[in-house]
Amino acid sequence: MSYWLQVVVATPAHSAIAGPLTYRSESPLAVGALVRVPLGRREVLGVVWDLLPDGGALQAENIRLVAGVLEGLAPLSATWRKLVSFTAGYYQRSLGEVALAALPPQLRELNAVQLTRRLKRPVVDTSRAQDTSDLIALSAQQERALAEFDADTRPALLFGATGSGKTEVYLRAAAKVLAQDPAAQVLVMVPEINLTPQLQARFEERFAHLGKERVVALHSGLTPAQRLKSWLAAHAGQARLVLGTRMAVLASLPHLRLLVVDEEHDPSYKQQEGARYSARDLAVYRAKLESADTDHPHGDCRVLLGSATPSLESWQATLTGRYQRLNMSERIGVPSAIDTEATQFSDGPPLGKLAPPGGSELHAVSERGGLPLSAGPPQGKLAPPGGREPHAVGERGGLPLVRRVDMNHQPKHCTIAPPLLDAIAQRVARGEQSLIFLNRRGYAPVLACHDCGWKSECPHCSAYRVFHKIDRTLRCHHCGFTERVPRACPSCGNIDIAPVGRGTERLEEHLAELLAGVRRPDGEAVRIARIDADTTRLKGALESQLASVHAGEVDVLVGTQMIAKGHDFRHITLVAAVNPDGALFSSDFRAPERLFSLLMQAGGRAGRDARHSQASEMWVQTFHPAHPLFEALKRHDYPVFAARELAERQAAGMSPFGYSALVRAEAKEQSVAQGFLNAAAAAAQLRQLPGHDAVTPYPAVPMTIQRVANIERAQMLVESPSRAALQRFLAAWQPLLFDTRRQAEFKSLVRWAIDVDPIAI
CATH class of the missing domain: 3.40.50.300 (P-loop containing nucleotide triphosphate hydrolases)
Structure with missing residues (x-):
């Protein structure tokens, strides 16, 4: 007997295969199971996305069999599949691209024996009761923030000054969730794991009582084996706390009850290759999905965003009441009120007294409204x-x-x-x-000859190569092209070439x-x-x-x-x-x-x-x-x-009051890249696509760095005051983009991509 399955596999970007493929199995399989299936001449990893009641009009001999099942792994949850489906739809990418990118790469390479061996590795439960005797006392603002967070169910923005103790609030919130439910999991996201080693160390130290195997990291800096180990621990529910970068937002966490997004404003949360998703926005959406899951016994899944300088999108959400705002304006250990009897003085330099050689007056500007400081103290202030x-x-x-x-x-x-x-x-x-x-x-942004005007341009990019003095090289930071510094100007032979600017x-x-x-x-x-x-x-x-x-x-x-x-x-x-x-x-x-x-x-x-x-x-x-x-x-x-x-x-209708997408195209010639985008926009206007009346596509223009590695790049901005209208338009536009790509004049096009909610225009 054959069982008919819809299986999601990783397909090439813009291959026009966006959804699941049909396979059959000789044994029943659960939705969410990981399988190996034939695709062309290869055997690839796939996820069972749905079951078909029968093959219908399909001919069994034309439908390929599932090659194998990854035994021992629990199926991926329905909530996880909903998250991936939303991500693929909203960011205009194929379902398989998003789903398989969220799985550890090594999982695709392991055979059944290797996977069984890894799954059989015992998890030593070294968990013990947490010793709370040495926990630092919370400030009044920290206690108030935690109390307000517990009393609400909306996404929360912790607006805390640098040094105000936001990390301790994260730690206490995570500890409470883990103590309430012995199966609960917490995901803590950071912009870049290499920039926040102390945060990782603090979480690992605070939750050491859970055991080493139950606090894991998940980021691209891990080796393939380490990443697989962390993912398996999270997927099995063994890892109680996961610390990761943007990729962790799509990790399989079946008992997720709290998401913390530290430095939520950071641009690093926006993926810039492949599926260009915002991990911060997906964290908010994932918390909503997890809260709707009735399998969780301890109520809603919460999301806590933290920053001293929130993104304007998150800040506006607190102004409209969609997000809860928790305020912490004071640094730990600093007086909270002005003591007029004991004004503190800066130990900085005595401004107004410094002069360069020759005695000419210098002006420094401080907090006095931008007025230049002259010699002597400002009037009305006591000078120490x-x-x-x-x-x-x-x-x-x-x-x-x-x-x-x-x-x-x-x-x-x-x-x-x-x-x-x-x-x-x-x-x-x-x-x-x-x-x-x-x-x-670098040493200097550019090396230049002042006789003939030569500059250290990259021959492959519309950018300058940066002068690095330590190894005497000119290095392009876009394509990586590197050459030794020439002994003389390549254009006129002048030996007096000099760096311009400073790095x-x-x-x-x-x-x-x-x-x-x-x-x-x-x-x-x-x-x-x-x-x-x-x-x-x-x-x-x-x-x-x-x-x-x-x-x-x-x-x-x-x-x-x-x-x-x-x-x-x-x-x-x-x-x-x-x-x-x-x-x-x-x-x-x-x-x-x-x-x-x-x-x-x-x-x-x-x-x-x-x-x-x-x-x-x-x-x-x-x-x-x-x-x-x-x-x-x-x-x-x-x-x-x-x-x-x-x-x-x-006033300009820009985010968060308007919504936009960038459609980028790359080709060997700039005219081809721009022509493709303009032709696709003209076809959309001609077809009167859904949402077109609320969407404005602008003419294609070269990107800021127009050429990288000899590839010309162009982009088209698409704006709308309605998020729904923009999404309808982009979804209906995709087939037209594929059709335009097939036209003879655009055969030399290298690639194109849609970036929804871009962070840079």
Whole structure:
């Protein structure tokens, strides 16, 4: 007797095979079972998606048999299948692509004997009662946040300042869920596992009583065997707590009761290849699905989003009441009210007293509304000895004092303003640490000849190759093309070719020159370190470098966004952003949001130890000190920034008040890529597709980086005020895109893809 099955398999992107394929089996199989099936000349892994009552008009001899079943694995749950179906439909990808990408790759390669051997490995239950005697006391704000979270069922946004103790709230919420239900599982998501090692360590330490096998990590940095082991433990319910990156949101967790999304604003939660899903949004949807599952005995599945600078989409959701907002505005161990009788003073440099060689006056801008600081204290304020400017710790909640340096008043071509350099030197002399943030790695963005105008362009991309001095190479950060630095200009032969601009490598070298005469308290020379993608290529390099910082072996840390978020540096009292102006006037409407978030996160690395919070400062070097973004930053006032951005977006009909998708095309010629998109849009207009009256497709344009690895790239923006109308349009448009692709003039098209809810335009 034959049993008819609908099986989902991984099909090539845009192969026009989006749904399940029909197979037959000689024995009954459960929906959700993992099977091996023939596909062409290969044997691939598949998931039984549905059962057919009979073959109907199908001829049995034309339907291929299931090759085998992965015995011992429980079927994937109905809730998991609903999640995958929604993801595939909403993000316009094939069902098999999403479903199989959510499974560990090694599962596709194991034979029945190998899988049985792994499943038979005993799980040593070393769980024991948790010792709560050494738990730190919660602050009043933490206790209130937990109480409010327990009293509601909506998705919750924990809006907490950096250093306010959000992680402890996550830990307590997870501990309560695990204690209530002996089978419950908790998923904790982080943007990038390498950027948050301390968070992982804290969770593993706090839940060590569950046993080593019951706290697992799930991310792409694991070996295939490690990833398979973690997935099997989660799927079987043995893992009680899973810590992972965006891929973990699609993991099989049959008893999931709590999802925590740390730093929910981070762009890393948006997948940029294949199915371009947002893990944050899927976490909210998954909690809704899990809550509707009647098999869970302990009520709803909750989702807790956390950030000091929430995404504007999540913030707007709290304003409309869809999300619950939990506020924690004060850092742990910092006074919550202003003591007018004992105003605290910054230990920063005596502003207004510094002058460069030659005696010309410098101007630094602090929290006084963008006015330049002149010699002497501001009127109406008491100046402490030494001319230091006062600030009340309470009014900032222990967050660092923000000083804006107007670079229009600094020496020409100055990289580090003299006031900032003096502030760093003072920190070094006191045995404190400083962090210098520049979101551009390499020595210089470009190498140039000033005689003929030659620049180090990449021959394969419409971008410049970055000069890396440490290995004397020109390296393209888009396609990876690398060459040795030429001895002379390839165009005119001039030997005087020079770097233009600065990256972290050059900044590190420049700081070493500027601070050459500065000494630590022990009399030794200043120690400068750099952390970016170039210095952390080797396995274990990041952990080793971070350990040096925590041990106090580094005085000045230079780096990119790798060090600007997620780390709990206890001895950093000064953070400086060297060149943040580039994003202020970007064509991407999300650029200001990303910049404000990055600067707030970077500033949050300073003063995390309550002993240093009074002296902590953030310096921002800018040519636009009066820009509203910096005005909000100086007050650490995210609500004001968000209100301004939301008003602008509402006027323009942009997210979260409007919905969009990008359709991207790649070809050997730009005209082919743009022609394909324009032709597909014209066909959609001609056919009057569902939702077309509420959807606006714009003409195709080249992407910002137009050519990568000799492939031309174009994109088309599609907007709508209605999410439902946009989804109907995109679903109906897919067949037209396939038909347009088959036209003779577009045979040279390489690929195309739809990106729903893009994070960058």
